[in-house]
Amino acid sequence: MRITIVGCGVIGSKLAIAADAMDDVKRIYLVDIKKGKAEALEKKLNKAIVVNSVEEELYHCDLVIEAASQEAAREIMSKSVGRGVDIMVMSVGALVDDEFRDLMFERARNNGCRIYIPSGAVCGTDGLRAAHVDELESVELITTKGPKSLAHIAFFEEKGIDVDKIEEKTIVYTGTAREAVALFPKNVNVAATVSLLGIGFDKTVVKVVLDPKAKSNHHELRLKGAFGEMACNTFNVPSPDNPKTSHLASLSAISALKRIVRNEWIGI
Ligand SMILES: NC(=O)c1ccc[n+]([C@@H]2O[C@H](COP(=O)([O-])OP(=O)(O)OC[C@H]3O[C@@H](n4cnc5c(N)ncnc54)[C@H](O)[C@@H]3O)[C@@H](O)[C@H]2O)c1
Secondary structure (H helix, E strand, O other): OEEEEEOOOHHHHHHHHHHHOOOOOOEEEEEOOOHHHHHHHHOOOOOEEEOOOHHHHHHHOOEEEEOOOHHHHHHHHHHHHHOOOEEEEOOHHHHOOHHHHHHHHHHHHHHOOOEEOOOOOOOOHHHHHHHOOOOEEEEEEEEEEOHHHHOOOHHHHHHOOOHHHOOOOEEEEEEEHHHHHHHOHHHHHHHHHHHHHOOOOOOOEEEEEEOOOOOOOEEEEEEEEOOEEEEEEEEOOEOOOOOOOEHHHHHHHHHHHHHHHHOOOOOO
């Protein structure tokens, strides 16, 4: 298998190092808008080549992996899916736009390729996927963050909430996932993944909790439905190189690639 990794930051680098050790991965093409980043990563790998753009090797590539930004995801998804090449998307926020998402999934179906979206920084997506087959009464995502992660958010400034003055664990926002992804862009990927798998952006409820003592992000996914009830907690460890990205997000990308490469679908 030949893969192209777009974005050689935290997730892209960890994924490239893991892919380099996979026997079934024969070639890794690396793309980054900061060329120095791709070149530095290439030096650590045996199977990698830096390319200028995803198009350069698209005809020789079996899977494109986006680990860059929402903007990059939109552009690369259109190109890969347009040419019938499988794509794994980490910047899931790119799929919040209903029209764009429908177009991409329709094109992928017509062109016989797949769009893979790893579970990312949240656990419990397996249960959500299965539960959604029958009636699902409610899906709630409760995200707890420290004041630093919630600083400079226009919503709080407009409401006159000073996040540094909150002394106790407090629910500072409750609303739909659609509204939450617009108000809290840093939380977009997890809320988008949960919404896409379950009851959608307008029915999924997002709560944001500010905990002055929180050192990292905590996501609680709560479901109620015909299957029963589920509550799944993820206490994330931030990546040392980019505290905004939970370490689990990189691991989920690596585990997704392993499944694709080995064609093993346990616990799907
Ligand atoms: N699905 C999830 O749960 C989840 C969790 C964490 C992060 N993410 C998302 O994954 C993406 C990557 O995260 P990260 O922590 O590795 O980020 P990062 O900032 O460490 O790395 C991103 C890299 O992409 C490069 N880049 C940006 N735009 C590009 C473009 N148009 N073309 C090529 N390269 C480009 C940057 O130069 C950088 O090297 C982000 O969009 C982030 O929001 C998703």
